[in-house]
Structures are given as structure tokens and as C-alpha cells.
Amino acid sequence: xxxxxxxxxxxxxxxxxxxxxxxxxxxxxxxxxxxxxxxxxxxxxxxxxxxxxxxxxxxxxxxxxxxxxxxxxxxxxxxxxxxxxxxxxxxxxxxxxxxxxxxxxxxxxxxxxxxxxxxxxxxxxxxxxxxxxxxxxxxxxxxxxxxxxxxxxxxxxxxxxxxxxxxxxxxxxxxxxxxxxxxxxxxxxxxxxxxxxxxxxxxxxxxxxxxxxxxxxxxxxxxxxxxxxxxxxxxxxxxxxxxxxxxxxxxxxxxxxxxxxxxxxxxxxxxxxxxxxxxxxxxxxxxxxxxxxxxxxxxxxxxxxxxxxxxxxxxxxxxxxxxxxxxxxxxxxxxxxxxxxxxxxxxxxxxxxxxxxxxxxxxxxxxxxxxxxxxxxxxxxxxxxxxxxxxxxxxxxxxxxxxxxxxxxxxxxxxxxxxxxxxxxxxxxxxxxxxxxxxxxxxxxxxxxxxxxxxxxxxxxxxxxxxxxxxxxxxxxxxxxxxxxxxxxxxxxxxxxxxxxxxxxxxxxxxxxxxxxxxxxxxxxxxxxxxxxxxxxxxxxxxxxxxxxxxxxxxxxxxxxxx
Numbered sequence: 001x002x003x004x005x006x007x008x009x010x011x012x013x014x015x016x017x018x019x020x021x022x023x024x025x026x027x028x029x030x031x032x033x034x035x036x037x038x039x040x041x042x043x044x045x046x047x048x049x050x051x052x053x054x055x056x057x058x059x060x061x062x063x064x065x066x067x068x069x070x071x072x073x074x075x076x077x078x079x080x081x082x083x084x085x086x087x088x089x090x091x092x093x094x095x096x097x098x099x100x101x102x103x104x105x106x107x108x109x110x111x112x113x114x115x116x117x118x119x120x121x122x123x124x125x126x127x128x129x130x131x132x133x134x135x136x137x138x139x140x141x142x143x144x145x146x147x148x149x150x151x152x153x154x155x156x157x158x159x160x161x162x163x164x165x166x167x168x169x170x171x172x173x174x175x176x177x178x179x180x181x182x183x184x185x186x187x188x189x190x191x192x193x194x195x196x197x198x199x200x201x202x203x204x205x206x207x208x209x210x211x212x213x214x215x216x217x218x219x220x221x222x223x224x225x226x227x228x229x230x231x232x233x234x235x236x237x238x239x240x241x242x243x244x245x246x247x248x249x250x251x252x253x254x255x256x257x258x259x260x261x262x263x264x265x266x267x268x269x270x271x272x273x274x275x276x277x278x279x280x281x282x283x284x285x286x287x288x289x290x291x292x293x294x295x296x297x298x299x300x301x302x303x304x305x306x307x308x309x310x311x312x313x314x315x316x317x318x319x320x321x322x323x324x325x326x327x328x329x330x331x332x333x334x335x336x337x338x339x340x341x342x343x344x345x346x347x348x349x350x351x352x353x354x355x356x357x358x359x360x361x362x363x364x365x366x367x368x369x370x371x372x373x374x375x376x377x378x379x380x381x382x383x384x385x386x387x388x389x390x391x392x393x394x395x396x397x398x399x400x401x402x403x404x405x406x407x408x409x410x411x412x413x414x415x416x417x418x419x420x421x422x423x424x425x426x427x428x429x430x431x432x433x434x435x436x437x438x439x440x441x442x443x444x445x446x447x448x449x450x451x452x453x454x455x456x457x458x459x460x461x462x463x464x465x466x467x468x469x470x471x472x473x474x475x476x477x478x479x480x481x482x483x484x485x486x487x488x489x490x491x492x493x494x495x496x497x498x499x500x501x502x503x504x505x506x507x508x509x510x511x512x513x514x515x516x517x518x519x520x521x522x523x524x525x526x527x528x529x530x531x532x533x534x535x536x537x538x539x540x541x542x543x544x545x546x547x548x549x550x551x552x553x554x555x556x557x558x559x560x561x562x563x
Contacts, residue, residue, distance in 0.1 A: 160197030225372030239297035251387035263308030274506025276300035326354035339367030340472035343407035406443035429515035
């Protein structure tokens with residue numbers, strides 16, 4: 001009865017929490033519209049919630065619901081801010097082109113969305129395009145394509161609807177009871193209302209508290225710091241500690257999973273939540289997942305930048321930095337992922353202006369949230385008997401798995417082959433799940449190209465790679481397995497990834513993080529599962545042997561490439 005009661009409470013609270021959010025910014029309140037016609041029970045429920053939360057009905061005349069966000073419903077503030085903006089992808093083919101584009105970006109203070117060795121995505125006003133092209137060589141005059149023709153509409157559609165969608169499962173599953181347990185069937189995730197849309201912090205925090213209350217045996221809610229504006233940086237610590245008093249207590253192996261360092265990367269926040277939920281609800285249901293929670297503590301930090309995240313919901317959807325004051329009153333914010341002390345401001349010509357989207361601050365750790373998170377990690381190691389064995393920082397976009405170093409490619413990190421081996425395994429865990437390909441490379445190689453097998457050509461950097469959390473945890477805290485994973489997609493939507501991608505992206509990250517845990521246990525993610533039926537053991541063993549050979553081939557190819 002207690003389990004059934006918990007399930008009912010989870011269903012009710014998640015439904016209310018996800019449905020009851022009312023944006024404090026007036027223009028965003030108009031984003032939300034009612035969905036399809038619902039059952040009598042759903043209408044009664046919705047009426048009750050509207051009454052309690054004072055939410056106006058969005059139904060038009062005659063009770064017809066509008067399921068599509070049309071251009072006519074866009075707030076005027078969106079059109080005023082973004083109506084004249086465009087996102088362009090430039091294809092880069094030479095160091096000279098990279099240098100010219102880098103210089104133009106700094107001169108015009110443009111917003112670089114993403115970049116790698118092949119292309120650079122830049123957001124800018126349409127009337128600035130001629131000025132940009134005037135600073136570029138002839139070869140780049142036509143080497144660009146628009147990624148988004150209507151940025152304002154894409155931003156509008158990224159916000160969730162207040163529509164009270166019927167959370168009941170599809171017809172074929174109508175008799176299936178609600179369960180918070182992660183199951184193999186994707187229908188389970190599709191009926192979880194929390195992951196149907198991106199959620200504001202005012203919903204995420206009660207949701208985290210709810211998980212702590214429902215699963216007190218292996219979930220604790222903690223804070224890993226305080227933001228510039230005084231908000232807690234919440235986290236979930238998930239794990240089951242041994243109770244054998246006769247055995248000496250060794251440092252607790254801990255894995256950190258963070259997201260939301262850049263405020264506009266909503267998919268990173270949702271993905272941290274999804275992976276946390278998957279781990280929490282799998283405990284006691286899966287032997288391999290139960291063992292991972294017994295062997296490790298998992299600390300999930302959904303948003304490292306709560307001030308900036310809230311700002312993206314209430315003011316500017318594309319805000320990137322935190323919200324602290326800088327030396328220029330009209331240019332707020334520090335890029336938290338360039339604020340750490342290791343090789344801070346390695347390239348003094350990049351990101352040294354407070355108005356830059358990549359402003360690293362005027363001194364190491366000037367970013368308040370980065371400094372306090374680093375202090376928390378140091379304190380955990382020094383005083384709380386913790387050993388951080390892995391660090392994964394989730395970002396978007398471009399579908400890449402990046403390992404140290406970020407600040408330079410001229411110095412190879414110690415144990416490079418181990419980093420590559422696990423990185424390739426993470427990519428394979430994703431690829432075997434749904435076919436999505438994630439590129440595995442050093443974080444510094446965003447603007448590095450190889451002419452041949454023996455010599456690499458270093459291209460000018462679009463932005464500094466110094467002061468990253470990735471390098472700091474790897475080098476300063478000696479976290480052997482440190483990665484930055486850039487999630488979906490590869491540019492079609494960029495930071496405005498539609499909410500229908502939340503669950504698929506979460507599954508990709510879940511499979512990768514689970515593989516990491518198995519790898520750290522020494523299994524390398526390829527052992528035969530304990531719960532496999534006896535009849536399938538031989539087949540499974542043969543399959544895993546093939547996977548081993550495939551993985552070894554990948555590693556060998558990487559080694560040859562380096563030579």
C-alpha cells in the first residue's frame with residue numbers, strides 16, 4: 001500500500017507541478033495554449049487546478065483547443081528582440097579563413113553558438129551580415145548557410161505549453177498502472193509528464209524534493225554552492241552506503257554529473273534530471289543498476305547556473321552567462337566554463353571583454369558559481385571522505401564526447417589512451433541504443449585541423465579553451481575520467497532543441513553514464529548481465545566478444561591516427 005500511495009503521490013504532484021507554472025515575465029505567459037480535447041475527468045481536474053493556481057483558460061470560442069503555436073500568437077517582445085536575427089553556419093577550409101572569422105567575431109561582438117574543425121555557427125542581426133562579410137575573405141562570402149530562418153518562432157516554440165495534456169497512457173496501455181520505475185518500454189517515459197517539456201527551476205526543485213521523499217533509502221538532496229543572486233545550487237546525491245562497521249571506511253567513490261553551466265542549454269538540465277530519475281527508480285529493480293548505486297555515490301547537479309537559467313525563462317531565452325555584475329554596468333555575466341583557475345585566460349586576446357559571451361572574468365574563479373562549486377568539491381575530498389573518480393559536464397550542442405585538455409592541443413593529458421578508450425565506449429553505448437553518432441575527440445580540437453597523419457595544424461581559436469571545468473577537475477583534482485559531453489543536435493535547432501528530444505537525449509546520456517559506471521567497476525560495459533536467462537548466455541557472450549573486437553579496432557585506428 002505504501003508503494004502504491006507513493007506512486008499516486010508522484011503522479012499527482014508531477015501533474016500539478018508541471019501544469020501549474022506561470023511565467024513571471026508577462027510576455028511569456030502568452031506562450032501557453034491548451035491542447036487537444038480531453039476526457040471529462042481531465043477537464044474537471046484542469047478546472048480544479050486552474051481554480052487553485054489562478055490559471056486562466058486558454059480555450060478559444062466554442063471550446064476549441066489550439067494545438068499549434070502560430071506566428072500570430074508570438075509576443076511582440078520576442079519579435080522586437082529576435083525578429084531580425086539569423087543563425088548562419090560558416091564552413092571553414094583554411095587557417096586564414098579561421099583567423100579572419102575569429103577576428104570578425106571579436107570586432108562585432110557576435111554570439112558564437114558552436115564551432116568545430118569544419119564549421120562555425122553564429123547568431124547575428126540580419127542587418128549586421130553585410131558588416132561581417134566585409135571583414136571576411138572572398139572565399140567566405142558564399143561559404144555560409146542559414147540554419148534558422150525564423151529565430152523568434154523557434155524560441156517561442158521552445159517554451160512549454162500550459163496545456164493540461166491528458167497524462168493517461170495510449171489506448172493499448174490504458175490498464176497499465178502508473179509507476180515511477182524506469183522500464184525498457186519507451187511508453188513509460190512518454191507518460192511521465194515531467195519529461196514532456198522543459199521545466200523551470202520553480203518546478204525542478206519541488207520535483208527533486210519529491211524524489212528525496214519517495215526514495216529516502218538512497219536519495220539525498222544537497223546544495224553544492226550558492227549563486228551570485230543568493231540561490232542554492234541544488235543537487236541529488238544518489239547511492240547506498242555500506243553498513244559494515246567492522247570494515248574500515250575507505251573514501252567513497254563519487255561520480256559528478258553536471259549541467260546548465262550555460263543557461264540557454266536547457267537540454268543539459270533536462271538530461272541531468274532524466275539520468276538522475278533513471279538511476280533512482282532503477283534501484284532494487286535491476287541488479288546491475290543496484291550494484292552501481294552500492295559501489296558509487298552519484299551527484300547530479302541539474303543547473304550550475306540557477307540565476308542565468310531563471311533569466312532564460314523570464315527575460316532572454318538565449319542568455320548564456322551567469323548574472324553577476326562586471327566592470328561594465330551594462331554588460332553582466334561571466335562564462336562559468338571559462339572561470340576555473342587552471343590555465344585561466346590562456347589566450348589573452350579572446351574573451352577579455354565583459355560584453356563577450358565567453359567573458360572569463362577579470363581573475364580566476366571570478367564566476368561565483370564556479371568558485372563555490374570548486375570549493376564544495378575540495379571540501380568533499382578533504383573533509384567528507386570522498387574520492388571523485390569521474391566527472392561529466394553536459395552541454396549542447398554538436399553531439400561530441402570531449403576529453404582533456406581544452407586549453408591546448410600541444411600537451412597530451414596523462415593516460416590519454418584510457419580517456420580515449422572510455423570515450424569511445426560512451427559513444428558506442430549511445431550508438432547501439434538508437435544509432436545516434438557522437439564524435440570522440442580532445443576538447444581542444446574545436447579549431448584544430450590535421451593536414452596529414454604526422455602533423456597537426458593549429459588554427460586560431462574562435463573562443464578561449466582555458467579555465468574550463470573539464471581541465472580543472474582533471475588536472476587540479478586528479479579526476480582520471482573527466483569528460484564534457486555535448487548533447488543533441490548538430491545544428492538544426494541548436495540551443496532550441498524541441499521538447500520531443502528530451503527523452504531520446506536522456507536515454508542516450510543514461511546509457512553512456514551507465515556504461516561509465518560499468519567501466520569503472522572493471523567490466524568495461526561488456527560483461528554478461530547477471531539477470532540474463534541461462535539459455536541466452538552463450539549468445540550474449542559471443543555478442544560481447546564481437547563488441548570487444550570492434551572497440552579494440554576503434555582504439556587502434558585512433559592510435560594510428562595520432563602517429
